[in-house]
Amino acid sequence: xxxxxxxxxxxxxxxxxxxxxxxxxxxxxxxxxxxxxxxxxxxxxxxxxxxxxxxxxxxxxxxxxxxxxxxxxxxxxxxxxxxxxxxxxxxxxxxxxxxxxxxxxxxxxxxxxxxxxxxxxxxxxxxxxxxxxxxxxxxxxxxxxxxxxxxxxxxxxxxxxxxxxxxxxxxxxxxxxxxxxxxxxxxxxxxxxxxxxxxxxxxxxxxxxxxxxxxxxxxxxxxxxxxxxxxxxxxxxxxxxxxxxxxxxxxxxxxxxxxxxxxxxxxxxxxxxxxxxxxxxxxxxxxxxxxxxxxxxxxxxxxxxxxxxxxxxxx
Amino acid sequence: xxxxxxxxxxxxxxxxxxxxxxxxxxxxxxxxxxxxxxxxxxxxxxxxxxxxxxxxxxxxxxxxxxxxxxxxxxxxxxxxxxxxxxxxxxxxxxxxxxxxxxxxxxxxxxxxxxxxxxxxxxxxxxxxxxxxxxxxxxxxxxxxxxxxxxxxxxxxxxxxxxxxxxxxxxxxxxxxxxxxxxxxxxxxxxxxxxxxxxxxxxxxxxxxxxxxxxxxxxxxxxxxxxxxxxxxxxxxxxxxxxxxxxxxxxxxxxxxxxxxxxxxxxxxxxxxxxxxxxxxx
Ligand SMILES: Cc1ncc(C[n+]2csc(CCOP(=O)(O)OP(=O)(O)O)c2C)c(N)n1
Numbered sequence: 001x002x003x004x005x006x007x008x009x010x011x012x013x014x015x016x017x018x019x020x021x022x023x024x025x026x027x028x029x030x031x032x033x034x035x036x037x038x039x040x041x042x043x044x045x046x047x048x049x050x051x052x053x054x055x056x057x058x059x060x061x062x063x064x065x066x067x068x069x070x071x072x073x074x075x076x077x078x079x080x081x082x083x084x085x086x087x088x089x090x091x092x093x094x095x096x097x098x099x100x101x102x103x104x105x106x107x108x109x110x111x112x113x114x115x116x117x118x119x120x121x122x123x124x125x126x127x128x129x130x131x132x133x134x135x136x137x138x139x140x141x142x143x144x145x146x147x148x149x150x151x152x153x154x155x156x157x158x159x160x161x162x163x164x165x166x167x168x169x170x171x172x173x174x175x176x177x178x179x180x181x182x183x184x185x186x187x188x189x190x191x192x193x194x195x196x197x198x199x200x201x202x203x204x205x206x207x208x209x210x211x212x213x214x215x216x217x218x219x220x221x222x223x224x225x226x227x228x229x230x231x232x233x234x235x236x237x238x239x240x241x242x243x244x245x246x247x248x249x250x251x252x253x254x255x256x257x258x259x260x261x262x263x264x265x266x267x268x269x270x271x272x273x274x275x276x277x278x279x280x281x282x283x284x285x286x287x288x289x290x291x292x293x294x295x296x297x298x299x300x301x302x303x304x305x306x307x308x309x310x311x312x313x314x315x
Numbered sequence: 316x317x318x319x320x321x322x323x324x325x326x327x328x329x330x331x332x333x334x335x336x337x338x339x340x341x342x343x344x345x346x347x348x349x350x351x352x353x354x355x356x357x358x359x360x361x362x363x364x365x366x367x368x369x370x371x372x373x374x375x376x377x378x379x380x381x382x383x384x385x386x387x388x389x390x391x392x393x394x395x396x397x398x399x400x401x402x403x404x405x406x407x408x409x410x411x412x413x414x415x416x417x418x419x420x421x422x423x424x425x426x427x428x429x430x431x432x433x434x435x436x437x438x439x440x441x442x443x444x445x446x447x448x449x450x451x452x453x454x455x456x457x458x459x460x461x462x463x464x465x466x467x468x469x470x471x472x473x474x475x476x477x478x479x480x481x482x483x484x485x486x487x488x489x490x491x492x493x494x495x496x497x498x499x500x501x502x503x504x505x506x507x508x509x510x511x512x513x514x515x516x517x518x519x520x521x522x523x524x525x526x527x528x529x530x531x532x533x534x535x536x537x538x539x540x541x542x543x544x545x546x547x548x549x550x551x552x553x554x555x556x557x558x559x560x561x562x563x564x565x566x567x568x569x570x571x572x573x574x575x576x577x578x579x580x581x582x583x584x585x586x587x588x589x590x591x592x593x594x595x596x
Contacts, residue, residue, distance in 0.1 A: 030461060030494045030501055050495065052464030052502025053431050080430060113341065113407040114415040117382070117429030285409035 002169050006144040006162040007036040007105045013148035018044050025072045029058045035075035035105045055084040063092035066099040078104025078161050082123035093157040094133045101151050102159045108249030109282050109290050110164035116281040125254025127159045134158040135227040137198025142171040146178035167199045181225045183233035189219030193237035193244050197223045197256045200247040207301035231263050238268040243308045245273045252276040273304050319593040321526045325355040326586045329555045331390040337575045339407035345552040345565035346384035349490040356529040358391050366396045369422040373452050376425050376441050380434020381459035382416040397423035432465025439471045442483035453482045461493025464502045476515025481537035485545045490552035494566050511545040523548025
């Protein structure tokens with residue numbers, strides 16, 4: 001089991017890159033610990049900015065830094081970064097096209113028993129509605145490394161969401177092709193497609209493997225970029241497999257499932273099942289308990305898949 | 316309760332909150348310990364409340380803007396009978412309503428807080444409603460000092476004095492620490508009292524771990540009519556547990572078995588000493 005959380009990978013990668021790129025800056029809002037950015041703060045104090053508990057200010061300041069040629073990475077809990085400062089994100093980052101990377105850490109229901117104020121399950125919906133803002137959720141530590149490298153080269157506003165705890169690897173190494181905006185086919189399949197994003201990709205893959213044991217051929221897409229969305233991959237899945245299940249650590253409203261459904265229903269309608277957090281303040285508990293409660297599990301995905309293809313009862 | 320009894324109560328609340336944090340292996344230990352004396356003064360002496368009628372219209376309102384320090388609040392509310400004491404055992408467990416922040420499914424909690432910088436604007440609204448409706452209740456809002464970096468507090472500070480809310484009491488738990496270290500290193504706040512005064516508030520500084528001083532300050536409100544009051548409660552983060560005092564990591568440090576034992580023993584000693592002093596007087 002992997003022990004390295006994605007937030008640590010971001011710090012390690014930025015530590016590597018910042019040595020040669022003095023424009024890379026990391027900002028924190030009393031969050032350098034939760035973002036695992038203390039090593040960066042200690043190594044490159046001149047490239048680190050602490051703003052205190054002030055999420056509107058951190059985004060506005062970053063836009064100003066970016067305007068002056070810096071490459072700011074804002075690292076702050078996803079719940080506050082995505083919502084508290086959303087107007088700054090809309091106007092100062094997206095509308096003004098500043099080169100700000102917003103790294104939302106401990107997203108989804110990472111902060112289980114801390115309650116709705118600390119859950120970030122509306123962030124994708126909100127961010128999706130902002131024109132020009134890219135939205136990316138890496139699946140594991142390897143993808144997080146590749147993403148961080150890509151972000152330094154990418155010029156524009158990006159919202160990245162990662163969780164708090166280490167996740168099981170999806171990839172064996174970082175030796176694969178990662179491109180912002182391009183879904184990765186993790187498993188070929190013909191009968192249905194399971195699409196995950198971020199840390200639910202592992203669950204999607206496990207479900208597909210369990211389905212394979214039942215003789216069902218499920219395709220798995222890692223939709224790391226929710227915006228700009230890889231419509232081609234989605235439509236190919238709709239045409240070739242006829243059924244889609246989406247899995248996300250987000251409200252069922254406005255997230256990955258909604259984005260996929262918008263594309264599918266307007267181009268090649270096929271049945272879609274959207275798995276996520278229902279329209280309620282999520283129940284308190286650890287990630288595994290909450291996922292179990294809402295059926296964000298490989299067993300439930302498998303059951304839904306069997307129902308969709310009319311093989312119910314074989315479980 | 317007399318002062319001695321209130322001090323004993325505060326020590327008991329501290330023991331209880333350490334116990335639930337230890338059991339759940341999660342919680343905000345330092346900030347809960349620092350504000351326990353403030354809660355004890357308010358809930359056991361100052362505020363006009365009735366645990367049997369949590370929705371009583373004229374009750375004083377308490378808003379924990381620093382919602383992460385909920386453990387002291389859960390222990391106080393349970394002790395006063397707002398909900399059964401056994402329920403404390405569910406703190407932070409799957410499906411509980413006693414989550415890691417104030418949650419108004421629980422009797423005694425007015426509003427859900429946890430995102431910092433929300434409490435004071437809410438409190439201004441409540442105090443304004445009392446004025447408009449000619450009701451006698453007061454609103455007490457407990458904030459963190461690190462929390463002062465959120466601009467929303469200052470927007471509310473302006474509104475509080477603009478509307479002359481002398482039924483509004485802001486309290487800052489001035490323990491001088493936040494998560495990443497000292498407040499003055501992370502984002503300097505001083506001169507903090509002058510800032511509040513400049514925003515039109517009546518500012519009173521006290522030792523926020525001294526129940527006697529807290530009671531005096533709370534009972535003197537409003538000292539100036541037509542002005543909201545800001546109580547600068549100078550406290551020690553981790554107060555009451557010597558090895559946790561002023562240690563930043565104890566913000567959300569969870570105690571191991573050994574630390575719990577030591578901490579409880581120390582607080583037990585404090586209670587014993589207070590009881591002896593009480594008998595002498
Ligand atoms: C809007 C918002 N940003 C960040 C946080 C995360 N957070 C929780 S507690 C805390 C530090 C609070 O420090 P302070 O206000 O001084 O409280 P205390 O030291 O009394 O615990 C932070 C940054 C939050 N709860 N809300």
